[in-house]
Amino acid sequence: MSTASVDIALPRLLTGLSQPGMARLARHLDVHGSLPAPAALDGPALIELAERAKLRGRGGARFPAAIKMRAVRASRGRAIVVANGCESEPMSAKDALLLAELPHLVLDGAALAARAVGAEHVIVAYEGRRGSDSRQSLEHALKERRAAGVDSVRFELFAAAETFLTGQETSLVSQINGGEPRPTFIPPRPTQRGVRRRPTLVQNVETLAHLALIARHGAGWYGAVGTDDEPGSTLVTVLGAVNAPGVYEIECGTALESLLAAAGGLRGAIAGLLIGGYFGSWLPAGVVAELAVCDASLARHDAALGCGVLIALPSGACPVAETVRVAIYLATETANQCGPCVHGSAAIARTLHAIAEGSAAPGALADLGRWTQSLPGRGACHLPDGLAHFVSTALRTFPAAFDDHARHGPCESCGAPALLHIPAPSRPR
Amino acid sequence: MKLRVNPIKCDAHGLCAELLPEWIRLDEWGYPIINEAQIPRELEAHARRAADACPTLALLLTRD
Numbered sequence: 001m002s003t004a005s006v007d008i009a010l011p012r013l014l015t016g017l018s019q020p021g022m023a024r025l026a027r028h029l030d031v032h033g034s035l036p037a038p039a040a041l042d043g044p045a046l047i048e049l050a051e052r053a054k055l056r057g058r059g060g061a062r063f064p065a066a067i068k069m070r071a072v073r074a075s076r077g078r079a080i081v082v083a084n085g086c087e088s089e090p091m092s093a094k095d096a097l098l099l100a101e102l103p104h105l106v107l108d109g110a111a112l113a114a115r116a117v118g119a120e121h122v123i124v125a126y127e128g129r130r131g132s133d134s135r136q137s138l139e140h141a142l143k144e145r146r147a148a149g150v151d152s153v154r155f156e157l158f159a160a161a162e163t164f165l166t167g168q169e170t171s172l173v174s175q176i177n178g179g180e181p182r183p184t185f186i187p188p189r190p191t192q193r194g195v196r197r198r199p200t201l202v203q204n205v206e207t208l209a210h211l212a213l214i215a216r217h218g219a220g221w222y223g224a225v226g227t228d229d230e231p232g233s234t235l236v237t238v239l240g241a242v243n244a245p246g247v248y249e250i251e252c253g254t255a256l257e258s259l260l261a262a263a264g265g266l267r268g269a270i271a272g273l274l275i276g277g278y279f280g281s282w283l284p285a286g287v288v289a290e291l292a293v294c295d296a297s298l299a300r301h302d303a304a305l306g307c308g309v310l311i312a313l314p315s316g317a318c319p320v321a322e323t324v325r326v327a328i329y330l331a332t333e334t335a336n337q338c339g340p341c342v343h344g345s346a347a348i349a350r351t352l353h354a355i356a357e358g359s360a361a362p363g364a365l366a367d368l369g370r371w372t373q374s375l376p377g378r379g380a381c382h383l384p385d386g387l388a389h390f391v392s393t394a395l396r397t398f399p400a401a402f403d404d405h406a407r408h409g410p411c412e413s414c415g416a417p418a419l420l421h422i423p424a425p426s427r428p429r
Numbered sequence: 430m431k432l433r434v435n436p437i438k439c440d441a442h443g444l445c446a447e448l449l450p451e452w453i454r455l456d457e458w459g460y461p462i463i464n465e466a467q468i469p470r471e472l473e474a475h476a477r478r479a480a481d482a483c484p485t486l487a488l489l490l491t492r493d
Contacts, residue, residue: 185436185437185438337436338436339436339440339441339458339459339460340436340458340460341436343460344456374456374462377465378434378462379436380436380437
């Protein structure tokens, strides 16, 4: 995968990545300098800084980091920080890239987050099998930091399960506590009672990497790129029908056309776009020219950047086959806890499959419309919401294709190799 | 006051929809679909009764 920047002021997070050695502490400090001392930037000041920078979480929900940090700081008990490197979104590559190539930026950010909430203990969670590069890189980075004595916090590594829901905040906390990788009901929020029943800040590793640079250079520097509402840069994984798929660092609000150009340009005509990964939205190819890569622009098309995955579907691919495979995958990744998700997800996946095969009962499309409307908000986590949105935007974006499959069964492109990756099951079912 | 269900605890007994049909209906699998708006004062007692009757204690009255 290639990495590059779009804007002259970038890259920031990905600085130095084109040459080897950024995973080493000495080189990291050469490039970025050391962190401001606690006397110069204490916990409350750090939270204020994150607030002024309008730093939002990069795990998918884009929740303001300062609000979370403040909630943890305000909770009673010794706080704990979890650096969440469990991407679990099958098409996203940014978090694994950060852990493998830029571990010190993430660890700097995690140490700062600990300072912000008054924690002495940081758990860095990565995905077990997929994360083997991450483990090696993190172990080496932590050894270097211990030898150099740069941290006053204690770090611990945690190999998380490899399921779609592994990185969901409460699911990750449950695993660290020795439980199953399943979401839990809120309240309590992890900010109130999380790991070892202590107030817990769970923050995505990209968010932490941004915090590491904001602490060094300030909120004004951070907001020198991006939009007023969404300042700074963000990492996106661009895949599909582009000439140079990979992880890119862009200014928030970059024109989608510029991003696609940075990714080598489109490889021919496209049928549509998937933005935000498997919890994301399908959009027709026609909107490319008017889209900017920020939530303000995407929201006008009922879409969000989410985990930052952007996939261009080539016109030769079948949107129905791609949608069905992902819907089945998501339905099998249910934690099997909440009735509406267990039954609704299975019904959606089954019905979509029947439509793709041309064997659906009349009214199947109406059933899908009803289920995708009634499912959101009715699970302990957002899996049903994500699935419903993924499917309803597919139906809306490719109505002719779904109608054609319902009438005539599989099309010529249905047998083409899958573009949207489906991980192999990693647990007994 | 609002009503909320803990979907992990809910076992689709359906008592809530019987006791509070004005506010709760069941989906085709028997799980409640709850009106998320503020409960009108005249329904508050019924809402409390429905929450108390839930065999899995999955129905919650909240103060926001």
